[in-house]
Amino acid sequence: MRTVLVIGAMLFAGAAAAQESKVVLKDGPGRDKAQACVACHSLDYIQMNSRFLDKAGWTASINKMINAFGAPIEKADVEAIAAYLAANYGAVPAGK
């Protein structure tokens, strides 16, 4: 609910926002596209959900963000983002 009661929410969250900016994604192909996630949530969500998803798991997560939450991600970018997340935050293959 958006109401007139909103008084400087960003001011209150200022210190946390400064901390959040220190959370960065690992370098790698597709990182720029994965950066789109930051529109709705801090990037620590990605690190927190690692490393146990394979590429199919990450694809399902991205699709949930698009379909259930309206994430501003082009369908054409899903593959590249899933590949980036699987490579950098994906399940570690057995034996490694």
Next chain:
Amino acid sequence: MNKRPSRASRRSFLAKATGAGAASLLAPAARVLAAGPVGSSGALGFAELPDGALAEQALYALPGKVPLIKKTFRPPNFETPVEYFRTAVTPNKAFFVRYHLAGIPQVGAKEWSLSVGGESAERELKLGLAQLKSEFKPAQVTAVCQCSGNRRGLFEPHVTGVEWGVGAMGNAVWRGVRLKDVLAKAGVKAGALEVVFDGADHPALEKTPDFVKSLPLEVALDDNTLVAFEMNGAPLPHWNGFPARLIVPGWTGTYWVKHLASVKVVSQPEKNFWMSAAYRLPKGRFKTPSFQSQVAAANEPITSMVVNSLITSLRSGQQIARGKPLEVKGVAWDGGAGIARVEVTTDSGATWQPAQLGRDLGRFSFREFSLSAPTRSPGSTVVMARATSTSGETQVEQLIHNPAGYHHNVVQRIYVEIV
């Protein structure tokens, strides 16, 4: 304590107790393990959090809070460290923080008002905070607020979501007014089915569903369901729903809408994402009450909490000098039947003894428990606690796995070495 497992068997049960990942952290590193990284669930005798979650989290103080375990910055999700559960009532400054949406307004007490209405209400009301306090009888309840996904990070195999350890919960004395009194003032029409709640928080994007929850009418009308504006004798902290939030004792935290802004009495099931898709359990796996108007073909909404306990006095891998007593202390809670007993074993499950229960603060509250056992001979052992409610429900030995990671109430297994 006559069992003295060999090093190999100790390794195997430590691995079982804390998840395979902990197997490398054996006896030589016992002191490190006892201290553990911030918020390690392995150090508390559970399966370990996902490695990424453990590496990412750290202690961080939000304004007005003590340092809590930061899971995510935005929306803010912060967990209460285990030491704050050594008392039955959780301090406001240490109470966990959980939001779904990043738009969190700082609501002013004077500007705030609660809208009451809906197609099944006789009339519409707009109530300010002073009016709410003066026109309705005060009511108070001591109750556990626990996130549905508390302990999600302990699931094996892991499931996605906020990878909570054990601290997405707290117990407080909530004071406010009864929702049923507010609804009586608005008038509830025949045919009312659910009551729908919206808070002042909002999504970052227009397309994201706003966080709106509903309750069955009978739960909304329960004597214990409150619109609370005080927590432990102080105004609600901003991060816990200032100036008023819903209190649904026994039910999981998802229903405890913060910064409560509107209450609607309706005749049809609420269908938004947060009711119809999120917070769902596979049908028939848990013996919790059914939210009849929201049951779907394959799944149903989570409702009340399952019985659970947490040992707060010991860390897995801890060494205790022989001759010193093994002090097992903690808290137990359930979905509102109340705790009947907590049994404790200090010999890896060979024998169980009833723990002494602390003061009864009501059936919705944490109940403290304690047991002191002598340590006669050196060796390794597993300490466990198992709570049973007055309705006969007991904690499980094996996880009831479900896709969203709810209702983890597996018995904790703390490895202790008597030296």
